[in-house]
Amino acid sequence: MRTILIIVFTLFIPVILSAVDAGxxxxxxxxxxxxxxxxxxxxxxxxxxxxxxxxxxxxxxxxxxxxxxxxxxxxxxxxxxxxxxxxxxxxxxxxxxxxxxxxxxxxxxxxxxxxxxxxxxxxxxxxxxxxxxxxxxxxxxxxxxxxxxxxxxDMWIDPANNLSKNIIVREDLTLEEVRAGHKQRNLVPLMRDEEVIEYPxxxxxxxxxxxxxxxxxxxxxxxxxxxxxxxxxxxxxxxxxxxxxxxxxxxxxxxxxxxxxxxxxxxxxxxxxxxxxxxxxxxxxxxxxxxxxxxxxxxxxxxxxxxxxxxxxxxxxxxxxxxxxxxxxEVAGTIDMLPTLAGLCNGKLPEKKIDGKDIRTLMFDVPGATSPHEYFILMHGPGTVRSGPWKFYPWRETNSGRHAIKDHVPSDDPIQLYNTVEDIGERDNVASAHPELVAELQSVYDAHVAEIKANQRPTQVMTRPENPVASPDMSSRRAGKPSQAIDWSNVKIGDVYDSSNSPIIAKRPFAISARIEGDDLSGIIVAQGGEVVGYSLYVKEDECVLAVRLSGQEIRRIKAPIISMQATIKASVDEKGTLSLQINNGEVVSSPGSLIGKHPAEAFCIGHDDKKLVDNESPRTPFKGKLSLLKVE
CATH class of the missing domain: 3.40.720.10 (Alkaline Phosphatase, subunit A)
Known part of the structure; x- marks a missing residue:
């Protein structure tokens, strides 16, 4: 039988793959x-x-x-x-x-x-x-x-949220009341991108x-x-x-x-x-x-x-x-959607460990396909394990609150086991009749908890400004407009392109060409990204700096002197992640680095950095000088 199933799966693999042809x-x-x-x-x-x-x-x-x-x-x-x-x-x-x-x-x-x-x-x-x-x-x-x-x-507004310049304030509230930190349950903000556009x-x-x-x-x-x-x-x-x-x-x-x-x-x-x-x-x-x-x-x-x-x-x-x-x-879940969509859409799985499984064979009803989860385990609350028809709970049954069943007497067993096919309502605790299965599922649950606790990854501390103010109106360049290619022959200082219209730099090399001139050159020439990932090219104290933020905590920089009032700049990150910088056909300065791992969420800005700086060491002022050429490839 095993040989027959392998043949069946092999025959269906081309059918599955043909459904996700690159085109x-x-x-x-x-x-x-x-x-x-x-x-x-x-x-x-x-x-x-x-x-x-x-x-x-x-x-x-x-x-x-x-x-x-x-x-x-x-x-x-x-x-x-x-x-x-x-x-x-x-x-x-x-x-x-x-x-x-x-x-x-x-x-x-x-x-x-x-x-x-x-x-x-x-x-x-x-x-x-x-x-x-x-x-x-x-x-x-x-x-x-x-x-x-x-x-x-059913929650409330956080005064740290940015308010749109054109926010609609309802229910007889004033903008001043909203800015002052109005708080009432069931009154929540409606947002577009990073701004509140309606409250409540x-x-x-x-x-x-x-x-x-x-x-x-x-x-x-x-x-x-x-x-x-x-x-x-x-x-x-x-x-x-x-x-x-x-x-x-x-x-x-x-x-x-x-x-x-x-x-x-x-x-x-x-x-x-x-x-x-x-x-x-x-x-x-x-x-x-x-x-x-x-x-x-x-x-x-x-x-x-x-x-x-x-x-x-x-x-x-x-x-x-x-x-x-x-x-x-068959048992499947939302946790399986990322790996499944990776297979369907030619996506790349994360390098870090995930827990979901590819369920394409279930979706396409491949004969003999079974759940990829021998054990589906949740640690939420007191925890549970689903394995085939069996549902195991490593805790004593109660019959109150969210667990209540009318006219039901809970068992005295310290743990619970139900056959969800024969007993979809989970009323008949059969743990005492299956001691070996209970021991197996308890062991699996304990091992899962230990593995998760040993390999936890951190959350992100959110940015909560002390004195939030209304943001500039971004409706003209956002609101779901179709993407447009940047016309590099017409870019100028002050231009801002949102993330979807910005150069795609995730996991790929890129090069920046710029020509600047002025008596006292200083400031940010171009920046893409912010406090998560991105890059910034700027001039500070007679030096040109290429800064690449690889993560919230990791920034790589290279510097080269600018000794004239005119400078043609070539900066790049190559396929190996090496940072390079050259001024006026002079010596190329380079330093080991890495490709940026994800596409920056924040904007592509010319002559400034509009929100959170890619590099906190960069000037906070707009570029001082003339920009006659800029291109990112």
């Missing part, structure tokens, strides 16, 4: 609902809310019935999806708040960063919740643009506006590969719906679910109308179990590691590639 990489859309439960959708038996679009999506795609998230609450779950790592490996909190100081470290590779490095346009529309300040915002984590609420909608956000319109923003992004980028991450704010409390969905069902939670279903329908209809549906993979799932809605027939809800808190309603849709109407009963 036919799929667009990717991930729709991530907040707090939607397993039992909140029609294809899982919901009888309250109507979800015709999701039901049709399930009929046209593949349902994943044993699909898990990486955490039973917000930030931990999003960390797992974006990075393919258990959130504890990255030292992330399960839930971040507006007064949190740390966020997802920008050195970690996200799905967006991986795909952008291969040429994808990327956008995040919705709830981020992995850090609401630089350098943890989506635009620092691989997304060309961001539009949404930076954390849960009109939550009734969020689902509708997220959908419209997403459709604009899809339409603008229909002719090139794109990645849209749409993490909806709903159906998290406080619930809100637009006028078209008010009082449709008699229950606000059902109204909110129906509006999310409408949103999904709009996205899929757009893909079909543009003729790109057959080249687009859409994943629909939720970040954790139901808070208000239903996780039935599963046990538990949001915040629980019983299946009701972490097993989600999930559909993968890719017409003509993912077989329609199928149901996958």
């Amino acid at each position: 036919e990489r799929p667009n990717v859309v991930i729709i991530f609902i907040d707090d939607m439960g397993y039992g909140d959708v029609g294809f899982n038996g919901a009888t309250g809310p109507r979800t015709p679009n999701l039901d049709q999506m399930a009929a046209e795609g593949m349902r994943f019935d044993d699909f898990y998230v990486g955490c039973a609450v917000c930030s931990g779950s999003r960390t797992s999806l974006m990075t393919g790592c258990h959130y504890q490996r990255l030292s992330m909190n399960a839930v971040l708040f507006p007064n949190s100081n740390n966020g997802l470290h920008p050195d970690e590779v996200t799905i967006a960063e991986m795909l952008r490095d291969t040429g994808y346009k990327t956008a995040c529309v919705g709830k981020w919740h992995l850090g609401h300040l630089p350098p943890c915002l989506p635009t620092y984590q691989g997304f060309d643009s961001y539009y949404g609420v930076p954390y849960s909608n 956000a009109n939550q009734k319109t969020l689902t509708k506006r997220y959908t419209e923003e997403s459709i604009r992004f899809i339409t603008q980028n229909k002719d090139e590969p794109f990645f849209l991450y749409l993490p909806h704010t709903m159906v998290h409390l406080p619930l809100a719906v637009s006028e078209d969905f008010e009082n449709r069902t008699g229950q606000l939670i059902w109204d909110a679910i129906e509006e999310v279903d409408w949103s999904v329908g709009q996205i899929l209809s757009t893909l079909k109308s543009l003729g790109i549906d057959k080249n687009t993979l859409v994943l629909f799932t939720s970040d954790n179990g139901a808070a208000v809605g239903s996780s039935l027939p599963l046990r538990g809800k949001k915040a629980s590691v019983y299946d009701g808190g972490i097993r989600e309603p999930t559909v993968m849709w890719w017409p003509g590639t993912i077989p329609a109407g199928q149901v996958c009963h």
Whole structure:
């Protein structure tokens, strides 16, 4: 039998690889609902809310019935999806708040960063919740643009957030009150990129506006590969719906679910109308179990590691590639999306360890394909292990709070084991009948905890300015405009190009050519990036300096003297990472270095550095002198 299975897999490998031919990489859309439960959708038996679009999506795609998230609450779950790592490996909190100081470290590779490095346009529309300040915002984590609420909608605004020059202030508040640190739960900011554009956000319109923003992004980028991450704010409390969905069902939670279903329908209809549906993979799932809605027939809800808190309603849709109407009963999860998309989209896996697995064989329904997870382990809360049909909990059963089941008497066993196929509601603890299996799963769990704790990586301290002020208006060069190539013959001091329009320097060599003149040359000639990664070319105290920031803490510099009022500068980082600098055809100065590992999130600036400096030793003033030539290749 083993020989037959190997032959079958070998025969199907060319089919899988042909689907990801370099010229036919799929667009990717991930729709991530907040707090939607397993039992909140029609294809899982919901009888309250109507979800015709999701039901049709399930009929046209593949349902994943044993699909898990990486955490039973917000930030931990999003960390797992974006990075393919258990959130504890990255030292992330399960839930971040507006007064949190740390966020997802920008050195970690996200799905967006991986795909952008291969040429994808990327956008995040919705709830981020992995850090609401630089350098943890989506635009620092691989997304060309961001539009949404930076954390849960029951939180408040952080006065450290930059306010747009054209901010809309609502609900009889004044701009002075906002700047003074107005704080009230359920009043949250709406952001575009790194700025607050509306406060408080009109939550009734969020689902509708997220959908419209997403459709604009899809339409603008229909002719090139794109990645849209749409993490909806709903159906998290406080619930809100637009006028078209008010009082449709008699229950606000059902109204909110129906509006999310409408949103999904709009996205899929757009893909079909543009003729790109057959080249687009859409994943629909939720970040954790139901808070208000239903996780039935599963046990538990949001915040629980019983299946009701972490097993989600999930559909993968890719017409003509993912077989329609199928149901996958193998264990998989959001943690698997990064390695899977790497395989589908010719992306490069991170050099640092991740925990997810490639599930393409499950997506394509390859005969004999099984879960790549012999053990799917979560450390959230008291912890759990899923292995085949078995679900193990290394703790005593309780029947209260988030774990409660009506009319159920918990067992006296100090640990729990359930067969989730025969007992989907996890009511019959059979641990005492399977002592060898219990011992095996306990050992696996203990080893997992020890390995994670021994190899944790740090979070990032966010930048919280002491006296934040409104930022310059950036709407003219942002707001999802298509990328345009830089016209090097017309660049001038003061120009700013956002990250998506900047030279692509991640993991590749680059060269800078510049010609300057003046009586007292000083200041930044060109800078790309900021406090995470980037480079800066500047003049200070009669020296030209090329500074390359490889990470938040590592900067390499080389210097060469400028001894005349005119200078032609050639600076470069070669394929080996060596930094070189030459002035007026003089001696070439070089120094070992490294290629910049990721594309800078901050802008490309000529004659200045507009936000956080790439090099804190560089002048803070604009370039003093004439710039007659600049080109980055």
